Amino acid sequence: MRKLHDIDLKLLRSFQAIAEAGGIAGAQVALNVSQSTLSTQLADLEARLGFRLCRRGRGGFALTDEGQQLLDAMEDLFAAADRFQNATATISGEMRGVLRIGIMDAMLANHAWPLPDVLGRFSARAPHTHVDLSLVSPAAMEGLVLDGKRDAVIGPFPEKRAGLSYLPLFQERHSLYAARHHPLAQEEAITFDTLSRHALIVTAGEMRRFPFIRTGRAKSGAEDRENIYPAATVDQMETHAILIRSGRFVGFLPDYYGASLTDLAVLPTGKELQYLSPIYLVSRKGGDDNLILRRFLKDVADQQLIAGPLTRGGAVVPLAE
Numbered sequence: 001m002r003k004l005h006d007i008d009l010k011l012l013r014s015f016q017a018i019a020e021a022g023g024i025a026g027a028q029v030a031l032n033v034s035q036s037t038l039s040t041q042l043a044d045l046e047a048r049l050g051f052r053l054c055r056r057g058r059g060g061f062a063l064t065d066e067g068q069q070l071l072d073a074m075e076d077l078f079a080a081a082d083r084f085q086n087a088t089a090t091i092s093g094e095m096r097g098v099l100r101i102g103i104m105d106a107m108l109a110n111h112a113w114p115l116p117d118v119l120g121r122f123s124a125r126a127p128h129t130h131v132d133l134s135l136v137s138p139a140a141m142e143g144l145v146l147d148g149k150r151d152a153v154i155g156p157f158p159e160k161r162a163g164l165s166y167l168p169l170f171q172e173r174h175s176l177y178a179a180r181h182h183p184l185a186q187e188e189a190i191t192f193d194t195l196s197r198h199a200l201i202v203t204a205g206e207m208r209r210f211p212f213i214r215t216g217r218a219k220s221g222a223e224d225r226e227n228i229y230p231a232a233t234v235d236q237m238e239t240h241a242i243l244i245r246s247g248r249f250v251g252f253l254p255d256y257y258g259a260s261l262t263d264l265a266v267l268p269t270g271k272e273l274q275y276l277s278p279i280y281l282v283s284r285k286g287g288d289d290n291l292i293l294r295r296f297l298k299d300v301a302d303q304q305l306i307a308g309p310l311t312r313g314g315a316v317v318p319l320a321e
Contacts, residue, residue, distance in 0.1 A: 002290075009081070011045040012074055014038060015053060019071050023061035053315040076236040079149050082132075095126040097292050102136035102144055102153040104279075106257040112305050112316035113170050115154070122299045129292050134282045139204060145282055146304075151293050156205060156277040165288075167281040167297065168319040170305055172254040174265040175274050185265040190273065199231035201243050201251030209275055255315035278319050 012032065019025040022037045031038070033316075046053050053067035063071065082098040099122075105117050123131060136144060141153040142161050160166055161248050162195070176195070178185045184198060192212070207230070214227045216248070232249055234240045237257055243249045244264060258264055281300050288294045309317045 003009070011041050011048075012077070013043045015045055015067075015079075016071065018042060018061075019054070019063060019067070022057065041074050041201060049268055068240055070175040075149065079147075095136075095292050095295060096128045098130045098132055099126075099292050100132040100134075100149070100151045101132055101296075102141055102150040102155075104138055104155040104237070105135050106254060107154070110172070110256045110310070110316060111259040112256065112308060112310040113303060114306065118143060118299050118303050122296050125299075126292060126295055136234070139235055145284055149306040151287065151290070152281055152283040152296065154281050155279065157204065157280045157282060158209070158278060163285055165230050165285045166285075167301060168282060168321045169279045169300070169303075171278050171317045171319045172256065173276055173315050173317070174252040174275060175255050175256045175258065176250055176269055177241075177244050177247055177253045177261075177264045178267055180263055180265045181247055182250065182265075184250055186266055188268060190267045190269045192273070195269075195273065196228050199249045200228055200234045201234055201240055202230040203240075203252075205277075206252060206275075239299045249311060255313070259315070276317070280319075283299070 005242070012026070014033075016026055017027040017031050018038060021030055023170070024035050027033075027038055028035050031197075042053065049070070052064050053070060054064060055062045067077055070294075079100075082100060085097040099190075101262045103115065119131065119133070121128070136150070136153060136155070138155040138157075141150070141155050142157070142164060144150040145153055146163060154169065157166060176190065181297055184190060184194070187194065202210075210226050210228075214229055219274060234243065234251075240251050240253060241261055241264070244251050244253070245261075252269065252275070253261075253264075255266070258266055281297070283293060283297065288297055304317060305311055305316060
């Protein structure tokens with residue numbers, strides 16, 4: 001196998017596109033390159049590496065074990081390449097590079113803290129910076145920043161980890177929701193006892209937040225009036241909403257997101273069945289040495305809550321530190 005510097009990064013990126021598209025035909029559209037060119041590039045890369053990357057033929061497209069291992073390793077390589085590009089941008093004073101951001105889902109519905117406006121201002125000031133924006137599970141966010149795979153993430157962080165910097169943004173109120181045809185949507189008041197008789201969806205964070213939510217199941221035939229055993233678990237708000245919309249489940253949603261789903265009903269509970277989730281932008285400590293990240297952090301910090309129905313109703317409130 002040739003040394004790394006002999007392998008064209010373009011070939012690696014073509015292989016990544018082929019793998020993500022599930023074959024050469026799908027990658028052709030994404031890259032706007034002919035199938036014959038991609039096939040040649042793939043064969044060239046395999047020849048340089050000395051092993052097969054994928055199986056392709058009548059049985060369909062599938063990565064070999066070696067191909068999957070290479071794809072995993074390439075994620076670290078490209079992240080390092082992006083950091084190098086950003087470092088040169090900082091040295092030169094020009095914002096030419098990549099900004100890799102991970103965010104929680106459902107933020108588009110939060111008009112009190114409009115992320116699209118923040119990104120628009122940043123892009124206008126740094127038109128030569130490529131923005132890599134992706135939805136990330138909150139459970140994976142801090143690890144991606146520590147590993148250098150994301151420059152910054154936006155999500156709920158009730159606890160803080162060493163080595164990371166937390167910029168407070170806002171708090172979002174979560175309430176219980178059900179489909180409008182769910183029996184609880186017809187109730188005038190929802191108590192703990194009432195809720196315990198229905199299928200509840202939770203996130204890992206909600207299980208830590210509410211001591212009465214327990215893992216596993218109650219013992220067969222036993223009546224447990226002190227705990228609730230969830231019927232489903234999720235890690236994103238959209239998956240939460242899908243299960244709620246089924247009419248079988250109830251679950252917590254940010255009120256700004258729940259209000260945007262007109263076929264769902266917020267349930268009449270007391271405050272003991274609501275909670276405020278603190279939302280931060282998280283980056284590595286010392287990461288603001290990166291000129292591109294520093295510019296983005298400033299644009300985020302400058303974005304104040306916008307007064308309106310969400311703030312007046314308490315769905316989105318300031319997060320003081």
